[in-house]
Amino acid sequence: MEADKVTGWLTLGANLGVLIGIILLVVELDQNREMIRAQTRNDISRQLSEHLGMVANNSQLANVKRRADAGEELSKDEEQQQFLLFTANKRLWENIHYQYRQGMFDEKEFEAERTAWRYLINNDKSFARNWCPMRGNYSPDFVAELESLLDEDVCP
Helix, strand or coil, rough: CCHHHHHHHHHHHHHHHHHHHHHHHHHHHHHHHHHHHHHHHHHHHHHHHHHHHHHHHHHHHHHHHHHHHHHCCCCCHHHHHHHHHHHHHHHHHHHHHHHHHHCCHHHHHHHHHHHHHHHHCCCCHHHHHHHHHCCCCCCCHHHHHHHHHHCCCCCC
């Protein structure tokens, strides 16, 4: 009888130890999730800064971007340069959208991105020229998101 009591207490203690271990594991996983969110946000912020810095530190590229956004004529080489810049920017945006869908951005943070995107795509006269032939190369969710921000359908 005494052995049964000891076994019962040992079983109860082991079960409590397992329960405490599971609780600690859940807390650690939550902390890891928050750390990954912070790292992801930091990486995206760094990528955006580098992308903007690349244009800001290159007067020729800044000139091409300004002229393209205004709808001015570009040489073939400038068109290619602007297209590559456009594509890099949209891949960055697509990554931001993906990270948002994965829960790495909260709704308020992502709404700020949407607002900036809406302004940029509706004030870029070269947007349709670059976007329409390439939109099939982006994820359908991102395409739907970006096109929902357009003031008008730019791709007939």
